[in-house]
Amino acid sequence: MSGLRERLAAADAFVVAAELVTSRGVLEQRDGQQVWDLAHRLAECPQVDVVSLTDNPGGNPMIAPDMLANRMRELGQEVILHFACKDMNRNGIESRAWKAASAGLHNILALSGDYPVAGQSGTAAPVFDIDSVGLLKLLSDMNAGVEEARAPDGRLAGTDFFLGCVVTNHKLHEREVLPQYLKLEKKARAGAAFAINQVGFNARKDSELLLWTRARGLPLKLLANVYLLTRGVARVFHAGRIPGVVVSDELLAVAERHGAGEDRGREFFVDLAAKQVAVARGLGFAGAYLGGHMPVETYVEILERAAAISGEQWREAAKEIRFDRPGEFYLYGSDPETGLSDGVEREEYLRSRRERRTDLKVPARYRLSRAVHGTVFARDAPLFGAGARVYERIERSSPGLKRAAHVLEQAAKVPLFDCQDCGDCSLPDIAYVCPEGPCAKNQRNGPCGGTRDGLCEVYDSECIWAQAYERLKAYGEEDGLVEGPVVIKNNALRGTSAWANTFLGRDHNAKNIGAADVRTARGTH
Template structure:
């Protein structure tokens, strides 16, 4: 089983004996980075303390992306996270489910625009709908799977017929396959089919189309939500995105300034917590001397100040391995249901978390960073691995003493 699709996974909604505790110690990005390290020959520490390089694995690492997002603040972090996955080792891409060929094609355009490998295989995702499943997708009951109101109305219309819409649904899936083939996708993945007969019906229908029919199908199968954001303007001739015409909304500066608290936090970080700058070298020496002297009273006092100030400012959960600078100073343990540190999952809808209890952390971070012209770089850099052994310890001490993930990233 060399083919691996690395996913973060959905938030648990039920469990035996009650709700299971959600655990996302490895998300999709860090999992991809780990698999890449295994392919290169992972170095591990043996019980005697010596390092050993394990035999190389041969995983063919895949990544998912969800382009079917309504707002810019929700879509662009998805694309930036895709780029991060590729930089970390992803070798092929499959989108989550939606029914908008313009958005599917925009993934290929983004890869080209972001100067990512042009030959990276992108697999089209096709799900054979029925009325029941379309309703679940429409109501956001399956995170990351999108059926707009316009498409659902068609599903209801055809499902009222004698065949319960079967011919319509088979033709829709077949047309999607034809478009993917015409646009040069590496393959089409067929889901929602439970019998061999259903599979062959879709394939036979797809093969019955003319060589250029897909061009009309690409214009026909576009079911976005009202006001949906696209990175590229549409080409009137094809109905698909035009890589030479970037959406002017994306290029425009964000007019609304972030809160005073966020601006102050940026300044404090610049002065005190940026390695090699401002007070950072001095604070490094302070923590080094306190630890060397074993001055636990002073260390506990500093830790108390840290906990109180960060709890008040960020709702800090005392993880000991702080990612605030990487999340635009939104604590991932408080602001993200999956505690994501490497970018958004695919489950949000209309900018809201898949649990529908808050705005997506990464959409909020995008707004903050776009104001400063930093959004395009919000997910640059290697994967973040949270070190759970630091739980309940001082993140300031761990930063200044080089124990947290920031020190590992610098290496």
């Protein structure tokens, strides 16, 4: 049997992935046995190409997917292993990655992960040492061969990971939708070869995503999320209890109506899922990603019903999957015939760009920070060299002067930015919004998928990346929101002067542009 990589490479590929959520407790217990039985039956199901195993979904501790993945591989089943960043730091993740590679598990879905909501004796502390983009880079670097002085040729042998990611496209505001698209592009640059979108029930949004990735020339295979609803699940999704997953008021009303029927809406929900599969195939997605709690027979039923929607009938089906929300943002217009995306940027959006119109107020301190950055802190700023020389002297002077300079820096940055003294400053990367305090997941390469109509997944404040998008749009620079190299924070710098680290080439920016360029900027080469 060919692997996921080979299947997706085929020009006419339409891959079927089934998501399997692991259980709590040891595998031999009742819940574990039920999951294992389903895993076993999915492995025997010819319609399912790959089984995707979740990693503590919803921030709840579950049995690690690795063991199930190993057992399924022994059955000859292709699997995707989810890797989330919420419960492990980069070393733990690297260690887990070596283990997966050694076991022949190559398909990895890289995620930031949901914020932890549970734990024994209280809620667990989140880790988020790196984010999904940092994780893709880490795994891509392992593929290229990690530097290791003792290894022959100075590098470890490369792994063979086939990397995927998630995009959460069913968002309400422009300041959420476009940052998600741009982050997807960054994920592709960091090594993602396939992407799965988050649960949603809006064919126009899905067609827009597909057209956008094509317009940008992204080398990504997209799998469309298809979720089998029930009335109960629709209520949970509608209440926003699963980050990034949307069920609109209208869809909830439909689910309530059908759910009150004798079959509890089964016929309707299976049919809706089948139509989602057919529409995904018709639109040109590379596959469908089926989720929801169901027996194997239901997977098969959904796929058979989808196959029965032949020819161009999927276009009619698409008209029934149009559950958006009032005022929902679209980048492209819609085809009046089908209601699907037409791939043409809407005039209203273009006008707002031309006028640099923002939905959020751009604070004066951002305008001031930009000016100071351009004058002092940017590598090509007129005063960068002078600043570097000052900090070289401070470094060589007494510890007392060093401390005083650091206190002075904090006196400016704490009131202005609520600086947490991480020492590896990302303020210029995120339009002068700090990712340390107000971002629950320390996302330094774009927004996570959990925003709630612009608000943070965890806090009741505007997502830092939504703020950054608006600030940049005021200057016509929003396309560059996440451009540039992958940002990975160096934790060794915590509690040290970020200004000194910038001027003396110790922070992530210096690493990304190269030490020689820093020396040139300092005028000390």
